[in-house]
Amino acid sequence: MNSWADFERAEPELAAKGLAVIHQGGDGAGFISTVAANGTPRIHPLNVGVRDGRLLVFIQAHSAKARDLESNPHYALHGHIDPERPHEFMVRGQARLVTDPAVRAAAAGDWFFRVSEAYPLYELLIEHALLGERASANDWPPQYRSWRSP
Numbered sequence: 001m002n003s004w005a006d007f008e009r010a011e012p013e014l015a016a017k018g019l020a021v022i023h024q025g026g027d028g029a030g031f032i033s034t035v036a037a038n039g040t041p042r043i044h045p046l047n048v049g050v051r052d053g054r055l056l057v058f059i060q061a062h063s064a065k066a067r068d069l070e071s072n073p074h075y076a077l078h079g080h081i082d083p084e085r086p087h088e089f090m091v092r093g094q095a096r097l098v099t100d101p102a103v104r105a106a107a108a109g110d111w112f113f114r115v116s117e118a119y120p121l122y123e124l125l126i127e128h129a130l131l132g133e134r135a136s137a138n139d140w141p142p143q144y145r146s147w148r149s150p
Contacts, residue, residue, distance in 0.1 A: 001093050001125035002149045005053025011147045014131055021079040021089035021131075022048055027112045032057065033076040034068035042068060047112040048077060048124070055091070055126065056098070056107050058119040069095045069122065077124060086134045088142065093127035093149070 008015040022028055028049040034042050044065045048057050059065045076092040098121040108115035127149045132142030
C-alpha cells in the first residue's frame with residue numbers, strides 16, 4: 001500500500017486529475033465503499049482531502065463506516081461525477097487509523113467541516129487508482145488510465 005505522496009510521485013498527472021475530480025465541487029466529496037462484518041458491501045458519502053501527502057477522511061466514531069473499517073480495513077473510494085465534466089476517479093486499498101495528534105490537528109485545522117473528537121481520522125492507503133475521462137456526457141466509453149502499487 002502506498003500513501004498519496006507515493007502515488008503522486010509515481011503518477012503526478014493521474015494524481016492531479018484525480019484530485020481535481022474529488023475537489024470539483026470545492027468540498028472534497030466522494031463515496032466510500034466498505035464491507036460490513038457479515039460481508040455485506042456498503043456505500044457511504046463523505047468528505048475526503050489530501051493533506052501533507054496523505055489521502056484522509058474523518059469518519060464519525062461508532063458509525064457504520066467506522067465499524068466496517070475496524071473489522072475490515074479494505075475500502076474503495078469514488079469521487080462524485082459532475083454531469084458537465086463527467087470524469088471519474090476511484091482509488092482502493094486499506095484504511096489506517098491515524099493516531100498522531102499533530103497529523104490530526106493539522107488536518108482538522110482546515111477541513112471541510114468543523115471536526116470534533118467524535119470523528120477519528122483515517123488515512124486511505126492506495127493499492128490501485130483509476131481515472132476515466134470523457135470530453136462530454138455523450139462520449140462513451142471513458143478513456144481509462146490506472147496505476148497499481150508496486
